[in-house]
Amino acid sequence: MIVSSPQSYSRLLYPIVNLKNKANNPHLLLWVNLAVAQIYKSYSQKLEQMSETNAAVINISGRQRMLSQRVALYCNRIVAAPSEQQSYLREELARILDLMEESHAGLLHGDKSSRLSGHHSQEIYLIYHAPPYKLNQQVFHFIQAARQLLAEDPASLTLDNIFLQRVLTAASESLLIALDAVVNQYQKEKESFDFAVDIHQAHLYQASLDDQAIAEEKATQLNQAIKKLKETQLQLIQSEKLSSLGALSAGLAHEINNPLNFIYGNLVHAKKQVADLMKFIELTDAYQDDPILCTARQELDLEYLREDLPKIMHSMLYGSERIRNLVADLQKFACKDLAEKELLDIHEALESSLMILQHRLKNGTPIKIVRNYDNIPKIPCHISQINRVFLNILNNAVDALQNIEEDAQITITTQFIQPQHRPSFLRIAINDNGRGITSEVQKHLYEPFYTTKIRGHGTGLGLSISRQIIVDGHRGDLRCMSQLNLGTRFTVDLPATLTFNR
Secondary structure, three states: OOOOOHHHHHHHHOOOOOOOOOOOOHHHHHHHHHHHHHHHHHHHHHHHHHHHHHHHHHHHHHHHHHHHHHHHHHHHHHHHOOHHHHHHHHHHHHHHHHHHHHHHHHHHHOEHHHOEOOOOOHHHHHHHHOOOOOHHHHHHHHHHHHHHHHHOOHHHOOOOOHHHHHHHHHHHOHHHHHHHHHHHHHHHHHHHHHHHHHHHHHHHHHHHHHHHHHHHHHHHHHHHHHHHHHHHHHHHHHHHHHHHHHHHHHHHHHHHHHHHHHHHHHHHHHHHHHHHHHHHHHHHHHHOOOHHHHHHHHHHOHHHHHHHHHHHHHHHHHHHHHHHHHHHHHHHHHOOOOOOOEEEOHHHHHHHHHHHOHHHHHOOOOOEEEEEOOOOOOEEEOHHHHHHHHHHHHHHHHHHOOOOOOOOEEEEEEEEEOOOOOOOEEEEEEEEOOOOOOHHHHOOOOOOOOOOOOOOOOOOOOHHHHHHHHHHHOOOEEEEEEEOOOEEEEEEEEEOOOOOOO
């Protein structure tokens, strides 16, 4: 036997270092894994060879015990058998002795043809060569006594023959005990070997489970990383588009603002001059008898002019103010946020979004805006980002209210909430009385570029980047609650503490 205990077998089978935290280089890791696979294949072949050797050892050592009994039987029969059977019995005994001697030599020194290794544990060596068994010596004397019996003269072959007595005594006592001892030790070592193999297989199985779990975990992490990377790429594309749009809007607002300031500034003076002109025309009323003035009054329709010109000036001034406010709101949305947050009036941000959407609120069926504004403080925010969130939510609410039969309405509610066990925050709720959102659509609301609009109408709901702005950028919360035919409610919670950092 090669191995005498599970411990020594385990030391033999596990010289390989743990590779879980080694070889970060993919190519090196591949070669290491191939090498480990080859080593395990080699170990598997050795295990198979060792198992076959153990089986052969158990078989032949057990056969030695049987052969010793047959030698005693044939020796006894040679003494008692008639002369005509002597030749056959002697040949058969000689053959059995040769087989026993050959098997004994194979067990001691190895025999490739019989798959005997010739290697022994310390316990087996002591049984063969040390007291109390000295099995090697006993087998030698046993075979020698049997061969001497074969060489005896037929006349001296009696039951009292000394060589016969040696054979019978050994086969029934000392040799039988020694053979039983070695067979039992071989069997014990085989059981130890099998136990060690079982341990080894259990280790391999557990290692394979661990490796599989690690591989699955890494695959999951990789899938999550790929998914996050794709989302980040889409958000970067969206941010780049918004950044380009913001730069374009800023440039356009600047270009509009210059002539607008010129027009608005002149309109103010023109309105004053028109008022002076109206006063002058009133002075001409005292000369109604003058034929020239009377004719001019009729040709110019002076009465209509006196009534309509102030209205025109007022409308032009009002329109210019509207354009100025719209340009100012565009500049707010287009401005680039600073690294640090700035104090923002949430109501002002909401009104800016409503101003930009004014054309949509009045287009088709008018949408009523209900404001339930609380007395709330300014809070630190990235202003343009928060403006973008409100614009997205309000724009989606306007979309939800298109072509509804009942009166369309958007309700905006703001609250300043001060809980006992956590920091205070602002809550902005935007409700619409549209048809609501199905549960299936709600599952995809925050996916990048997801949209319920038909192709060619919009690039998405904008809620993915809105959630990123509120949750990741401001440590707030964005939620949606909706029921079919009962409308939709978006709730934005923003921390109100001034010590809140980016």
